[in-house]
Amino acid sequence: MSAIxxxxxxxxxxxxxxxxxxxxxxxxxxxGVMGLINLAHGSLYMVGAFAAAAVAGATGSFVLALGxxxxxxxxxxxxxxxxxxxxxxxxxxxxxxxxxxxxxxxFSEGTRWLFGSFPLYLDIPDWLAGPVTLPGGIQYPxxxxxxxxxxxxxxxxxxxxxxxxxxxxxxxxGENDREMIAALGVDISRLxxxxxxxxxxxxxxxxxxxxAIQSVQVGMGEPVLISAFVVIVIGGIxxxxxxxxxALMVGLTDTxxxxxxxxxxxLFTDPAKATATGSAFASMAIYVLMAAVLVWxxxxxxxxxx
Amino acid sequence: MIRxxxxxxAILALLVAVPAWAxxxxxxxxxxxxxxxxxxxxxAVGLNIALGLGGLVSLGHAVYFGLGGYAMGVLASHAQNYSxxxxxxxxxxxxxxMPVIWLTAILSSALAAVAIGLLALRTTGVYFIMITLAxxxxxxxxxxxxxxxxxxDGLSIYVRNSFPGLNTLxxxxxxxxxxxxxxxxxxxxxxxARSSFGLVLTAARQVxxxxxxxxxxxxxAKLVALVxxxxxxxxxxxxxxDLNRFVSPTMLSWQMSGxxxxxxxxxxxxxxFGPVAGAGIFVLLEHLLGGISEYWQLFLGIxxxxxxxxxxxxxxxxxxxxxxxxx
Numbered sequence: 001m002s003a004i005x006x007x008x009x010x011x012x013x014x015x016x017x018x019x020x021x022x023x024x025x026x027x028x029x030x031x032g033v034m035g036l037i038n039l040a041h042g043s044l045y046m047v048g049a050f051a052a053a054a055v056a057g058a059t060g061s062f063v064l065a066l067g068x069x070x071x072x073x074x075x076x077x078x079x080x081x082x083x084x085x086x087x088x089x090x091x092x093x094x095x096x097x098x099x100x101x102x103x104x105x106x107f108s109e110g111t112r113w114l115f116g117s118f119p120l121y122l123d124i125p126d127w128l129a130g131p132v133t134l135p136g137g138i139q140y141p142x143x144x145x146x147x148x149x150x151x152x153x154x155x156x157x158x159x160x161x162x163x164x165x166x167x168x169x170x171x172x173x174g175e176n177d178r179e180m181i182a183a184l185g186v187d188i189s190r191l192x193x194x195x196x197x198x199x200x201x202x203x204x205x206x207x208x209x210x211x212a213i214q215s216v217q218v219g220m221g222e223p224v225l226i227s228a229f230v231v232i233v234i235g236g237i238x239x240x241x242x243x244x245x246x247a248l249m250v251g252l253t254d255t256x257x258x259x260x261x262x263x264x265x266x267l268f269t270d271p272a273k274a275t276a277t278g279s280a281f282a283s284m285a286i287y288v289l290m291a292a293v294l295v296w297x298x299x300x301x302x303x304x305x306x
Numbered sequence: 307m308i309r310x311x312x313x314x315x316a317i318l319a320l321l322v323a324v325p326a327w328a329x330x331x332x333x334x335x336x337x338x339x340x341x342x343x344x345x346x347x348x349x350a351v352g353l354n355i356a357l358g359l360g361g362l363v364s365l366g367h368a369v370y371f372g373l374g375g376y377a378m379g380v381l382a383s384h385a386q387n388y389s390x391x392x393x394x395x396x397x398x399x400x401x402x403x404m405p406v407i408w409l410t411a412i413l414s415s416a417l418a419a420v421a422i423g424l425l426a427l428r429t430t431g432v433y434f435i436m437i438t439l440a441x442x443x444x445x446x447x448x449x450x451x452x453x454x455x456x457x458x459d460g461l462s463i464y465v466r467n468s469f470p471g472l473n474t475l476x477x478x479x480x481x482x483x484x485x486x487x488x489x490x491x492x493x494x495x496x497x498x499a500r501s502s503f504g505l506v507l508t509a510a511r512q513v514x515x516x517x518x519x520x521x522x523x524x525x526x527a528k529l530v531a532l533v534x535x536x537x538x539x540x541x542x543x544x545x546x547x548d549l550n551r552f553v554s555p556t557m558l559s560w561q562m563s564g565x566x567x568x569x570x571x572x573x574x575x576x577x578x579f580g581p582v583a584g585a586g587i588f589v590l591l592e593h594l595l596g597g598i599s600e601y602w603q604l605f606l607g608i609x610x611x612x613x614x615x616x617x618x619x620x621x622x623x624x625x626x627x628x629x630x631x632x633x
Binding site: 031037039084087093094095097098099101102103104105106108109110112113222226229230232233237276279280282283284287288290291294295298299300 | 357363365425428429431432433435436437439440441443444447448450451452453560564567568571575601602603604606607608610611614615
C-alpha cells in the first residue's frame with residue numbers, strides 16, 4: 001500500500017463525493033422547501049445522462065451535451081412538478097413515496113422505449129482525456145480532477161445563490177414559513193417549480209458528468225438516489241452545508257472502504273477470502289456510517305427539524 | 307363498514323373459487339398466479355401492520371422478505387448438497403422441511419426487525435423512510451457481494467420443500483398451504499387491531515405524547531409492531547422462494563420494498579383486506595399488461611399515479627366508501 005495509491009483513492013472519493021453532492025443538494029432543497037420526498041430524483045439524473053449521450057452523439061460536442069443535460073433535466077423536472085408533484089405537497093409522505101415510485105416506472109420504461117435496453121456511451125472529450133501529473137509525481141486522470149473542480153465550483157455557486165441572492169432569500173424563507181412568504185407577496189407556486197427545476201437540473205448535470213466515466217443506461221439513477229438519501233440523512237435534511245459534508249463523507253467512506261477493508265481482512269485470513277469478505281463489508285460501509293451518525297444525532301449533523 | 311365486509315367476503319370467495327375453477331379446468335398456470343397473489347398478500351399484510359396500524363412508513367420490508375427467502379435457500383441448499391450448515395459448536399444440518407424453514411424465516415426476520423427497529427425508531431417521518439430504505443440496500447449489497455450463497459446469481463433449489471402429509475409439488479396443494487397462512491395472518495391482524503395493544507398502537511400513531519402521558523411507551527409499541535410485521539413478511543419470503551424454487555438478491559432490492567408498499571396502498575392502507583386486493587390487482591395488471599406490451603411497467607406507473615392522485619383509501623376504500631382510512 002503506497003502513499004500514491006492512498007492519494008489516488010482519496011481523490012476518487014472526493015470525486016464521487018462532489019457528484020453525490022449535486023444529487024443530494026436538489027433532494028435536500030426539495031425536501032426542505034416543499035416537504036416532499038422525491039424518489040424520482042434518480043430518474044432526472046438518468047434523463048440528464050441520456051440527453052447528454054444523445055446530443056454528444058449527434059453533435060460531437062461535450063459542452064453542448066452538458067448544456068443539453070442541464071436543460072433537459074430541468075425541463076423534465078419543471079413539467080413533472082407542474083403536472084404531478086404539486087398535487088402531492090399537501091399529502092402525507094406515503095402518497096408521495098407511491099406517486100414518485102410510479103414516476104420512476106414511467107421514466108425508466110419511457111427511456112427504455114425511446115433508447116432501447118442497451119447502454120449508451122458518452123466519451124470524455126479529447127481536451128479532458130489522459131492523465132495529469134500532480135505535485136509529488138502522482139498521475140491522475142484529468143477528467144476526474146475536472147469533476148472535482150466543477151463540483152466544488154457548483155457547490156460554492158449554490159452556496160452564494162442561497163445566501164446572497166433574492167431567490168436564495170425566498171428559498172430560505174420558504175423553508176422556514178411558507179404561509180408567511182406567500183402573504184408577503186412571493187408567488188410560492190412559481191418558487192416551488194423553480195426549486196424543483198433547479199434540483200432536477202443539478203441531478204441531470206451530475207448524470208451527464210458521471211455518464212462519461214460509466215455507461216449510460218436505464219436504472220443508473222436509483223443506486224445514486226439511495227446514496228444521496230444516505231447523504232442527506234447524515235447531513236441533516238434541508239441543509240445544503242450538511243449535503244456537502246455528508247456527500248464528501250459518503251464518497252470517501254465508500255471509495256476508501258472498498259480499497260482498505262479487503263486489505264484489513266488480509267491481516268486475518270487468506271487473501272481470496274479476505275477480498276470477498278472485505279468487499280461485502282465495504283459495500284455496507286456507508287450505511288453503517290449513517291447508522292452511527294443517527295445514533296449520535298437523530299436529525300443528522302446539520303439538521304434543525306426534529 | 308357493512309359494505310367493506312361484503313367486499314372482503316367477495317375477495318375471499320375469489321381466492322377460493324378461481325383456483326378451484328383452474329384445478330377443474332386443468333390450468334396450472336392460473337393456480338401459480340393465484341399462489342403469487344396469496345404470497346404477496348401475506349407479505350403486504352405484514353407491512354400493513356407496521357404501516358396501517360403503527361403508521362411506520364417502512365420502505366425496507368424487502369429485508370424481511372429476502373431474509374425469509376434466504377432462510378429457505380440456505381437451509382434447503384445445505385440439505386440438497388448434504389453439507390452441514392455448521393459443525394461447531396454443534397453439528398447443524400440443512401433441512402427440506404417447510405415448518406422448520408418457516409420457523410427459521412420468522413425468527414430471523416423478527417431478529418432483523420428488532421435490530422433495525424431499535425435504530426430506525428430513533429427517528430420519525432421522512433428520516434424513518436430513508437433509514438429503512440438504507441437498511442434494505444445494506445442487506446441487498448451484502449447479499450450481492452457475499453459469495454457463499456450464490457452472490458449476485460442467487461440460489462436454485464431443485465425440488466420444492468416438503469410438508470408432512472402433502473405433496474407440495476402439486477400446485478393446488480401448495481396453494482392451499484399458502485392460503486391457510488394468509489388466513490392465519492389476516493386473523494392475527496384482525497385480532498391485533500382490536501386488542502388493547504392495537505389501541506395503544508393506534509394512539510401511538512396519532513398522538514404519541516398522550517400515550518406517554520398515560521404511562522405507556524409509544525416507541526416500544528411501534529417496535530413490537532415492526533417485529534410482528536417483519537416476521538410475517540419474512541414468512542412470505544420463505545413461501546415465495548419455495549414457489550419459485552429460487553432465491554436471489556432481487557428479493558432484497560428496494561424495488562421489492564416498493565412493490566410490497568404498492569400492494570398495501572393500492573388496496574387500501576389500514577384495511578384488513580386492502581393488501582390482499584392490492585396484491586391481486588398488481589399481479590393481474592402485471593400479467594395482463596405484460597401480455598400486451600414489453601413496456602408494461604410504463605402503463606403500471608401511469609395507473610398507479612392516477613390511483614394515488616385521484617383519491618385515498620385504495621381499491622377497497624373506493625368500493626366500500628369512507629371508513630377506516632389513514633389520516
